[in-house]
Amino acid sequence: MSKSRKCLLLLNVGTPDSPEKSDVRRYLTQFLNDKRVIDLPWLGRKILVNGIIIPFRVNTSVKIYSELWAKHGRILDTLTQRLTMKLQKHFEGDLAVKYAMRYGNPSMDKAFDEIKEEGYDELILFPLFPQYAMSTTQTCLEEAHRLIKKKGVKLRTEIVPSFFNDELFVEGIAKQAKTQFDIEAYDHILFSYHGLPNRHLRKAHKNIGYSSNTIEGCSCEKRLEGFKIGCYKAECYETSRLLAKELNISEKNYTVAFQSRLSKDWLKPFSDVTVTELAKQGAKKALVFTPSFTIDCLETLNEIGEEYAEEFYKAGGKQLDLVPCLNDSDEMVKLADSLLKNVVSE
Template sequence: MKRAVLLINVGSPDAPTVPAVRRYLTQFLNDKHVIDLPWLLRKFLVNLIIIPFRVKNSTKLYLQLWTKKGSPLIYLTRDLQEKLQEKMAGKADIYMGMRYGNPSYKKALAEIKQKGYDELVLVPLFPQHAMSTTETAIVAAEKEIKKLGLQAKVLKTEQFYDHPKFVDSFVKQAQKYDLSKFDHVIFSYHGLPNRQVEKCHPGITVDTCSCEKSLPEHGKYCYRATCYETSRLLADRLQLKPTDYTVSFQSRLSKNWLTPFTDKTLMKLVEAGKKKVIVLAPSFVTDCLETILEIGVEYGDDFRAEGGEKLQMVDSLNAEDHWVDALAGIISEEEMTK
């Protein structure tokens, strides 16, 4: 059986220029899974307000992020693809595609069709399922598969937030540091609008949900619940007491997003005398603007300005050998695909 694996990541502008960033933001923010508002309101808000006001500042951030190899998210995902291909040689051919921008998932799927695979595994690189990440990646890929008339049997890994191999990989990243030398640990996740989370469990709000304490019955596809479950699993492996760590959410666009906010949490920790803090971001398997700049630079500067001494950002999994081994195992397990 000829098997193809398509790794799907969120994407990045083609260059740190205003035209390229505008193209990327236009594609990204007009996705109804990202901004889940009525069509007309979404078009007005995104194209006449958000993009015109954000594009120059976003370009400055990408200029700061860019390296000689380009966007970290792109080249790190490519490194992962190449190492995974070497690991799974003879078992599967590994492709990569971005949900937005280039290299496109559409181009990858066209090549997969051309080569006539019997089986295709879609692997959105997002540990916790959310409509703005995993769901949009799968929906878009399945739509393109239908359009192309691709006949391969399609399997998919929809999330792996609690998979032992994933958890073990993040534990190994954290263990590169002596956690005893830090006053507190933060598990920071990408934020979401409260309304998107509440769509997963009608009748239960983020204020009435108890997922901070345990994974509730409705929690399998509740982003907030799975973030807390990942944190509990990591804390257990790292031998952290509940008072040793905090779960928080970053990258908010309004006050009606998941709380507590990571930047506000850091300020409270400084006020409480916690001056050495280490941060893991277990919703990101690839380092990108949100981990490198938002936490590593912006939050770090604010933390020190308020009296903090050290804010250590733990590298994401990227193309670490232990993550390559873990992902190969996840892909190979049929129970992880549907």
């Protein structure tokens, strides 16, 4: 019997092809029109996104992406490609490794054309998001299944689950911090996660049978419920508790906050407000972790490393450092290897 041919497909959100206005507009149009990102009725979403958000945000986004490109290039794509190559070397001939972006290039559409043409027996989908959210994991998986059906791809499909509380994930981030920073030298630690609209959390609570559909009345930051698909907020706080334990950080010395909001009705506390408050309260040195990202990108390097750092300094802070994501590190490879062993058939 011939050996089964397997393919591992890494999935991430995406990035524009360049910081040129046309490329940024194209990317934002595809991204923000996704019903899993802005979950409004079709007409309301089209009016809001194409008539208000993009026209008012595109020039600002071009400026931000230009700053990112000047220092780091197309960093999300570069680091994901490096991780893909490193995993391919690690797995040798056991499976092929590819990567695709939910929005932009390399596209999922092209990836599934290649997968069909190359004739694999088994496909492992690996969303590179530690915590589950409808605007990241869910939309990537739904698009994958749509393309499988559309293109008539015949193979067995497995999914790498969320890994927010995986021991190797926590240890990997901790190692990134301990090898580069003296953690005890910082006045405060911030765990900053990508924000979500509160309505996403309300939907999640309803879907998992939570007794309260409100965000204000929930206790997700205090405990992790044992649901198959849980609450993003609860998973973020659980990751933070595990990291704090691994790094011996007391509860009073760290804060969990959420960044990248589009409105006030998003998960709180907000990271930008938090860094300002920390400085005003006397913190001179702050260390920031971004545990909802496995690959460094605009939101980590620019938003935290540049914008929030500047706000911290304006409010009296002296030093704000950013712990790198796992990226293409040996720790990320070990994590991927471990996660795959739990889902790949023999």
